[in-house]
Amino acid sequence: MSVEVSQTSTQGEPALRITPEILKRHGMTGEEFERLQKILGRDPSWTELGITSALWSEHCSYKSSKIYLREFPTTGPHVVQGPGENAGIVDIGHGWVAAFKMESHNHPSFIEPYQGSMTGVGGILRDIFTMGARPIACMDALRFGEIDAPRMRFLIDGVVRGIGDYGNCVGIPTIGGETGFHRCYNGNILVNAFALGIARHDKIFHARASGAGNPVLYAGSRTGRDGIHGATMASESFDAGSEKKRPTVQVGDPFTEKILLEACLEAMRTGAIVAIQDMGAAGLTSSSFEMAGRGGTGLRLDLDQVPLREPGLTPYEMMLSESQERMVLVAKKGREEELIKVFRRWGLEVAPIGEITDTGRAVLTWHGDTVADIPIQPLTEEAPVYRRPVAEPSDLAARWQAPEVPAPEDLCGTLEKLLGTPEFASKSWIWTQYDYSVRTNTVQGPGGDAAVLLLKGTPAGIAMTSDVNPVYCYLDPRRGGMQAVAEAVRNLACAGAEPVGLTDCLNFGNPENPEISWQFREVVRGMSEACTALGVPVISGNVSFYNETEGQSIYPTPTVGMVGVVPNVANLPDPNFTRAGDRIVLLGRGGSEFGGAAYLRLLHDIEQGRPPAVDLDAELRLARLLRELIAKSLVRTAHDLSEGGFLISLAECCLGRGMGATVTAPYEGADLFSETQARALVACAPIVVERVLAAAEEAGVPAVDLGETGGGELVVRSGSDILRAPVATLHEIWSTALPKALGL
Amino acid sequence: MKCGVVVFPGSNCDHDVYHVLKHVLEQDATFLWHQDESLKGCELIVLPGGFSYGDYLRAGALAALSPVMAAVKRHAEAGGLVLGICNGFQVLLEAGLLPGAMRRNASLRFQCKDVFLKTERTGLPFTRKLREGQVLRLPIAHAEGNYEDFPEALDRLEAERRVVFRYCTEDGDVTAAANPNGAARNIAGICNAAGNVLGLMPHPERCSESVLGNTDGLALLAGAVEVARGVLAAAGERR
Numbered sequence: 001m002s003v004e005v006s007q008t009s010t011q012g013e014p015a016l017r018i019t020p021e022i023l024k025r026h027g028m029t030g031e032e033f034e035r036l037q038k039i040l041g042r043d044p045s046w047t048e049l050g051i052t053s054a055l056w057s058e059h060c061s062y063k064s065s066k067i068y069l070r071e072f073p074t075t076g077p078h079v080v081q082g083p084g085e086n087a088g089i090v091d092i093g094h095g096w097v098a099a100f101k102m103e104s105h106n107h108p109s110f111i112e113p114y115q116g117s118m119t120g121v122g123g124i125l126r127d128i129f130t131m132g133a134r135p136i137a138c139m140d141a142l143r144f145g146e147i148d149a150p151r152m153r154f155l156i157d158g159v160v161r162g163i164g165d166y167g168n169c170v171g172i173p174t175i176g177g178e179t180g181f182h183r184c185y186n187g188n189i190l191v192n193a194f195a196l197g198i199a200r201h202d203k204i205f206h207a208r209a210s211g212a213g214n215p216v217l218y219a220g221s222r223t224g225r226d227g228i229h230g231a232t233m234a235s236e237s238f239d240a241g242s243e244k245k246r247p248t249v250q251v252g253d254p255f256t257e258k259i260l261l262e263a264c265l266e267a268m269r270t271g272a273i274v275a276i277q278d279m280g281a282a283g284l285t286s287s288s289f290e291m292a293g294r295g296g297t298g299l300r301l302d303l304d305q306v307p308l309r310e311p312g313l314t315p316y317e318m319m320l321s322e323s324q325e326r327m328v329l330v331a332k333k334g335r336e337e338e339l340i341k342v343f344r345r346w347g348l349e350v351a352p353i354g355e356i357t358d359t360g361r362a363v364l365t366w367h368g369d370t371v372a373d374i375p376i377q378p379l380t381e382e383a384p385v386y387r388r389p390v391a392e393p394s395d396l397a398a399r400w401q402a403p404e405v406p407a408p409e410d411l412c413g414t415l416e417k418l419l420g421t422p423e424f425a426s427k428s429w430i431w432t433q434y435d436y437s438v439r440t441n442t443v444q445g446p447g448g449d450a451a452v453l454l455l456k457g458t459p460a461g462i463a464m465t466s467d468v469n470p471v472y473c474y475l476d477p478r479r480g481g482m483q484a485v486a487e488a489v490r491n492l493a494c495a496g497a498e499p500v501g502l503t504d505c506l507n508f509g510n511p512e513n514p515e516i517s518w519q520f521r522e523v524v525r526g527m528s529e530a531c532t533a534l535g536v537p538v539i540s541g542n543v544s545f546y547n548e549t550e551g552q553s554i555y556p557t558p559t560v561g562m563v564g565v566v567p568n569v570a571n572l573p574d575p576n577f578t579r580a581g582d583r584i585v586l587l588g589r590g591g592s593e594f595g596g597a598a599y600l601r602l603l604h605d606i607e608q609g610r611p612p613a614v615d616l617d618a619e620l621r622l623a624r625l626l627r628e629l630i631a632k633s634l635v636r637t638a639h640d641l642s643e644g645g646f647l648i649s650l651a652e653c654c655l656g657r658g659m660g661a662t663v664t665a666p667y668e669g670a671d672l673f674s675e676t677q678a679r680a681l682v683a684c685a686p687i688v689v690e691r692v693l694a695a696a697e698e699a700g701v702p703a704v705d706l707g708e709t710g711g712g713e714l715v716v717r718s719g720s721d722i723l724r725a726p727v728a729t730l731h732e733i734w735s736t737a738l739p740k741a742l743g744l
Numbered sequence: 745m746k747c748g749v750v751v752f753p754g755s756n757c758d759h760d761v762y763h764v765l766k767h768v769l770e771q772d773a774t775f776l777w778h779q780d781e782s783l784k785g786c787e788l789i790v791l792p793g794g795f796s797y798g799d800y801l802r803a804g805a806l807a808a809l810s811p812v813m814a815a816v817k818r819h820a821e822a823g824g825l826v827l828g829i830c831n832g833f834q835v836l837l838e839a840g841l842l843p844g845a846m847r848r849n850a851s852l853r854f855q856c857k858d859v860f861l862k863t864e865r866t867g868l869p870f871t872r873k874l875r876e877g878q879v880l881r882l883p884i885a886h887a888e889g890n891y892e893d894f895p896e897a898l899d900r901l902e903a904e905r906r907v908v909f910r911y912c913t914e915d916g917d918v919t920a921a922a923n924p925n926g927a928a929r930n931i932a933g934i935c936n937a938a939g940n941v942l943g944l945m946p947h948p949e950r951c952s953e954s955v956l957g958n959t960d961g962l963a964l965l966a967g968a969v970e971v972a973r974g975v976l977a978a979a980g981e982r983r
Contacts, residue, residue, distance in 0.1 A: 164854050168885070169795040171756020255798025259753050347753060435856045435885040437950050438793075440760045443957070454955055456763070569955060 018049065026053035026229075032384055039378045047315045047364065047372045052379060054229075054282035054320055055289060058545050061383040064511040065543040068524040076537040078500040084294075086127040086207055086277060087197075088539025090501040092565050094458040097204065099133035100196035102141070102466070102503045102561040104544035108249040109191040113158025114165075117191050118252035119324055121166040124195040126278035126327070129261050132205035132268050133197030136439055137453055138167050140177040140193055141466045141505065141559040142430075145186030147422060147741045155189055156742065162252075163193070164433040169254035170261065173442055174434035176451035178466050181422045184474075187549030192505040194466060194561045198455070205268055207277035207287075209295035212358040214274055215336045216288070216301065219267075219343045219350045220260045220326040224309035226250050227283070227322025237510055237548045256325040256348075263346040264327060270342065272335035279326040285319045287328045289362060293380035298359035303366040305353040315364060315371040330356055390521055391514035399475050403608040405594050407669040411716070411723040414603065414673075415647055416733055419655075421602050424644060425737035426655070429744075447656065448575035449494040449640055452566055461566035463497035469643065470555040471596040472611035477519045477556050481526025482614040486677060487642055488562035489534050493623035494638040494680060496571060496630030497564030502531060504541040504560055509553025511545045519556040527558060533616040534623075536562065571630050573638040573682070576656030580710030582636060583689040584653075584663055588622055588679030589702045590646070592671050598643045599673035611675075618678040618701075625699040626680060634692055637683035637709075647672040647716065647723075649681055654714050654727045655734055661714055663707030668719035683709055745973045747773040748786030750816070750832075752807045757793035757829065761949045761965075765790075768952055768962065769969050778810040788825045788972040789816055791832025793885070793947060803846060803888045804834030813839050825869055825972050826941040827965075830886055833933070833943030842934055842943050843901065844893035850926025854887040858958075859924050859946060861932050862912040865905050868939045869971035873963040879916045880909075880960040882946035884924055889945040891927040891934075898928055909933035909944055 023033055026049060036044055036052050044052065058064060074082040080097050081089035087101040105120025121138060128135045140163050145152050167174045172195070227250035267273060275295065277287045284306070292299040303315050309323070331339050336352060343350035357363075364372040393399070408414040418424050431446035443461055444452035450465040467488045473480030485502065492499050506523065509516040531538060547554045566572065577584075594600050595609030629635045641649045646667055654661055665672060684692050689705055696703035714730065716723040747765045751758045758775065765773040765788075776783060778796075783789060796807035807813065813835070820826045820841055828836040836842045849855055863871060863878040874880070893901070901907055909932040913922045923930045925945070933944030948961025 161853075168854055168856075168887075169754070169756075169798065171794060253798070255754050255795060255800070258756065258795070432857050433854045435854070437856065437883050437947070438756060438760065438885060440763065440950050440953070440956060443955065 050316045051285045063384045064386050071528045072538040086130045099131040101540040102194040102505045103542045104505045105191045112249040113155045114162040117159040117162030118166040119250045120193040122252045124193040128195045128197035130278050133199040135172045135197040137196045138174040142179045143185045143190035146183050149186040166254045168435040170258045173436045175436050184555045188547045192559045207291050209275045209291040209297045209330050214356045215352045216354040217329040218353045222307040222309040223321050224323045228320045237546045250322045259346045267339050267342045270338045272338045274330040276329045283322045292376045298357035299362045301354035301364045307349040315366045388517040389514040390518040400610045405670045419734040420737045426735045429738045449491040459568045461569035463495040463564040465491040466561045468559045470557045474555040475596045477522035478526035481523035482530040484560040485530035486619045488560045490640045492564035493626035497566045499536045499564040501539040502536050502562045506543045507557040509548045523558045571633045575639045577653050577659040577709040582683040582709040584706045591676035593676045597675045625701045635682040635684045641679035645673040660711035660727045661709045665718040746786045747788045748776045749790050750776045752778045752796035754796045755794035761790050761792045764949045764952045780812050791828040793830030804838040807835045808838035828943040836943040846888045847890040856885040861909040865908050870942045870968050873967040883950045884946045889925040891931045
């Protein structure tokens with residue numbers, strides 16, 4: 001490796017020798033350094049090295065995932081903006097578009113949960129309003145370790161407080177998400193934040209610089225020393241020294257975010273903005289380089305003009321700081337004063353810091369010296385791309401060995417035990433700490449299959465859900481990837497929504513491990529297959545690698561965030577039973593599938609077998625049927641069967657509103673907990689049950705009338721067994737289990 | 745008659761109140777900026793929920809010192825209607841327009857959920873469309889709604905019948921279990937001596953449309969609007 005060089009080649013900075021240690025600290029390989037030397041035709045300056053290391057970090061460059069992500073279907077009739085911008089955009093009708101994206105903040109949240117999750121929410125919100133869309137909803141997909149694992153209660157408390165304090169203050173409702181617990185996250189929790197915003201069709205903004213001579217403005221918080229090398233930190237595994245990385249975690253200020261949000265939306269209305277991008281990972285570096293890279297322009301920045309929190313920041317620190325709540329704008333030349341006026345009115349820092357050029361180079365000056373002079377497109381477009389070695393795990397055959405499935409000894413006891421696990425317990429302790437009703441659009445809040453927001457001024461709604469089963473993904477990544485997409489479609493269908501797009505957060509271990517790269521490839525293939533079959537384009541997303549501690553990797557966790565359109569919210573069914581005397585109808589074919597099933601995992605500590613098969617045709621038929629039943633106002637309740645199977649879903653329908661049910665189950669014994677896919681429960685008025693059954697037959701979906709709602713008990717006849725449980729008792733177990741487990 | 749919704753930096757329920765006034769109640773409504781020194785002829789003033797100035801220092805403390813609040817005080821002293829919701833209630837306390845103070849919720853956590861409120865006093869502009877003892881279901885969303893004052897001040901408040909709403913059960917029983925934040929004597933909303941200034945923690949604007957599944961909050965805003973229209977006519981005569 002030829003890194004034993006050299007003096008810096010631009011002026012103004014102390015000369016330094018670039019050693020392997022320095023490269024390691026920057027997360028760069030010798031080959032990558034050589035590539036940089038070749039692009040520059042010389043050795044880089046200290047600032048140039050810092051900039052390149054950030055742009056080429058896994059977090060910013062997607063260098064290990066790019067080749068697989070190309071397999072995703074990204075186009076469709078609703079897609080307005082696919083991957084590559086700050087957020088994807090879909091057409092949701094009535095002249096409106098929705099911009100949405102999901103992003104991980106796993107590493108910072110594990111080091112410092114409160115600030116880590118706060119800035120996760122802040123970052124994803126900026127990605128949305130950068131596109132000209134007003135954020136109207138957040139969701140969070142959280143994966144924690146076992147509650148008794150070291151630091152876990154502290155992590156859970158910090159993450160939940162952080163998400164709440166940020167979203168609540170900015171005034172964006174947090175209306176859904178999911179929370180799971182598994183020992184694979186003991187040393188590496190996952191915090192995946194989703195946000196969605198809406199804009200009029202013709203009012204979208206892009207982060208594509210253009211027009212030589214147009215001024216570059218900086219707006220928002222001042223730049224400090226927080227978060228330097230955050231992107232590089234997020235591209236490394238954890239070890240015992242990770243505690244020392246706390247200074248790489250950024251600090252969030254939701255009040256400034258709220259002001260910045262309002263100021264940016266107001267500034268956009270002036271018509272004086274050419275391009276706009278937030279400063280996220282790798283701060284000023286990625287925002288300015290990406291904007292110029294997309295537009296094919298050059299850029300001149302005068303770093304003396306960057307508003308600083310404290311004097312004495314070096315160019316290197318300014319370019320790599322991840323101080324939060326900052327934006328970069330390209331203004332129309334001569335109209336910058338209009339923008340400056342808006343930001344000043346909101347009491348925000350704003351400063352012209354440079355201009356767009358046509359040289360294709362980024363030239364950074366500071367104290368009269370040139371501290372960086374880099375060709376932009378080679379750096380952004382010719383970033384390293386790796387096809388990492390892949391290897392199927394050697395124990396795959398053993399993992400797929402069909403597990404022994406013990407029959408439940410006592411149905412009622414088994415149900416109670418499952419409802420009392422953190423996995424199945426009510427998560428209301430978490431979501432009541434989030435404001436889910438601000439903005440007065442929330443028609444279906446947290447706790448249902450999909451959350452639904454009213455699209456004001458129209459009869460329509462926007463539905464959203466987040467789904468993944470990491471155990472399935474561990475046992476069979478391809479099936480797991482398919483299942484996550486299929487379940488999201490099913491959840492949307494339970495709200496009567498037609499899916500219009502998908503965003504994802506692909507959380508994996510170290511891609512340099514061939515088994516992890518194999519997992520990644522398989523998951524992406526499974527997801528792609530399901531997306532193609534179910535007609536859902538991938539419009540944005542994020543990859544988070546290196547989720548491992550001391551060599552212990554998390555399970556592959558491709559969180560799927562899916563958005564759909566509800567034609568008329570007036571027909572929206574409830575996820576719970578609402579009225580006594582309704583008929584309960586089970587849709588879909590049953591089975592005996594226990595690979596990765598919660599019944600085995602939570603009660604018998606067995607994680608084995610191939611996860612349930614995903615029949616995409618059956619999923620499609622079921623989703624169409626559900627949408628039809630809902631559009632015709634035939635059903636009052638709709639809830640899908642997923643983790644835990646039939647009995648859990650049935651119990652959940654009773655728990656929400658304390659309404660009992662009396663049914664004859666079509667399954668016996670352990671099959672009551674089988675996780676066979678493509679099934680859902682609906683409840684309807686007795687007078688329409690024949691129409692529901694006929695519609696199901698027409699749609700090619702098996703359907704059976706199980707019994708009726710009502711009373712204070714859940715009564716299930718199953719073969720020779722009878723389960724009889726007061727709903728109040730089940731509710732007590734289910735609603736108190738999580739706070740109890742947390743020791744509250 | 746014009747309704748004014750005050751916008752502090754950090755207000756986040758301003759659009760929600762504006763929407764109900766403008767589109768549900770079909771009134772002339774406008775936003776008032778925190779630096780405005782006049783209320784631009786507005787008769788009904790709403791201080792909305794949110795985190796004014798980030799709620800730095802104390803909830804509502806900085807907002808109470810903003811230029812617009814000087815105008816709001818003059819308006820209130822002249823008998824004009826002022827409604828403070830959630831953060832707006834906190835601002836009214838900090839501005840001295842209503843007595844008492846807010847502490848953090850007893851749980852020390854932000855709480856977002858529906859609560860039940862017992863109407864303790866009718867006949868106010870805000871409660872004229874409600875019945876004595878009527879139970880309303882309204883959402884709360886706050887971290888600092890734990891109302892407190894000296895016992896003798898609370899006694900006085902009660903004696904003057906200025907406790908307008910109390911947290912209660914669905915059946916109207918005022919119990920400790922029905923109190924979501926630890927507020928003294930389950931107090932959810934109070935008014936000033938003249939009855940033209942009301943502050944409450946729950947959000948009537950979030951339950952004023954049937955599409956959202958609950959319209960219990962509409963009567964409160966509708967009552968104030970009706971009275972404000974009358975006040976305008978009376979003021980016109982005086983001039």
